[in-house]
Each structure stands twice: as structure tokens, then as C-alpha cells.
Amino acid sequence: MKNNKSTGEILREKREEKGLLLRHVSAELDIDTAILSKIERSERKATKEQILKLAEILNLDKDNLIIQYLSEKILYEIKDEKLGSKALKVAEQKMKYISKNKSGN
Amino acid sequence: MKNNKSTGEILREKREEKGLLLRHVSAELDIDTAILSKIERSERKATKEQILKLAEILNLDKDNLIIQYLSEKILYEIKDEKLGSKALKVAEQKMKYISKNKSGN
DNA sequence: TTACATTTGACATTAATTGTCAAGTGTAAT
């Protein structure tokens, strides 16, 4: 498959690849290094603004990163739910239904 | 299709079908009628506990109602997101991947 | 051991959710 890495792993890998320190990147994001550290280890979620800024700083594809990020938010909603998987499928059905009636994408 | 009604619509229809007033049901839920009114018109989200209690009060299938409810929560997360639909698909992929490696369901 | 990057956890701040209340609207008797 393809979407196997977490957002945090992606961020950390790319940051290290570029030789940047937490301190450098967190300064640009205007947050404490502690938070970025936690984001990279999936102990905290980033905000959408942070994700967008991180994509810029680290030269990551914005759309991919956002998709990654949103999919984690979705899974977070249902992580303790026995019926989560079914709910996901229903959400997709509804999604199709909505976009069909509104046309587009 | 099948999942065309919102949770709120389901709740209101069933309540009226049973001839119950907002005041009756909201008393059992231990909340103000105003909130239940809003829940039924999809102006507010219910809590999971409220959903479970409503299923009991109104003799609705718990699993179906929960699935309905969770799917709305999921859609709420991505409602303003251009890439929401793609994120949903990725979430499903990840879900499969997870349940494959953990076995079950 | 000093230097520095990262991690950890206790706590503060802020934002979102959930709730109350009181006044407003609609409708159907009387």
C-alpha cells in the first residue's frame, strides 16, 4: 500500500532529511519545540494552519499532507467505536449522495 | 439509497410517531427542551450518551442510530474541506490496514 | 563534564461544546 506513514513520521523524516532542528522549525511555526516534538511522535495533533506551514517549510506536497492529516482526524473520531468501520462506509455513501446532488468534483 | 435521513429527522419522526412531546423526552435525557429541539433540527449534535438513551426511549435500533450519528460526526470534520472526499477514502484504506493487522471484524 | 537536541509531565490558556434561560413564534381552542 501507500498511505502507511503517519503525518508525524512524514514530518520528522523530512525535517531530518533537511538537517533542520526542532528549534528551527518550531520557531517558524511560533510554538514551543515540545509541541512539535509531540506532533512528530503522534502524541498531539497539529492544527490545519501548522500543517500548511509545515508543508511549506519542509517542501512537502500540501494536498497529500492535508489528506493524510484529515484522514487521521477522521480515524481519531472513531478509534474506540466498534461500529466505526460501518460509520465510515455510510459517511462515504452520504458524501457521494451530497456531491451528486450538488454536482462537481 | 437508504441512509438519506439525518439523525435529527429520525429522532423527530419517531418521537412524533410515539406521540411524545419534546418536554417528555428531554426530561428523560435531563436536558432543556431547547437542546433537543436543536438536535432534531440538526442545529446541534447530540452526545453519544444522549443517542444511546434516545434509542432506548424511542425504541430505535441502537447500532443503526450510532452508525448514523458517527457518520455525521465524520462528515462534520471534513465538511469545509476540498480534499475531504479523498481523506475519507484514505481513512478507509488505513482502517482496512489496521483491522487486517489486528485481525477481527 | 559541558553542550545541546529532544522528551516528558505538570500546569495555564484558549477555544469548542454543551447547557440554561427567557422571550418569541405558531397554532388551535375557548
Add this chain to the structure above:
DNA sequence: ATTACACTTGACAATTAATGTCAAATGTAA
């Protein structure tokens, strides 16, 4: 047309969850 009652609306209060800071702890490489 006034009373009665179900429901709705919006301003605001309370509670809970998310986001952040800070200082001390840990790891690692001079």
C-alpha cells in the same frame, strides 16, 4: 382576540477538550 401550550430562537453561562508554555529529565556526542 385572548388563553394555552408546543416549539424555536438567541444571548449567554458552564463545562470539557485542545493547544500552548515552562522547567526539569533524558540521551548523545564532543
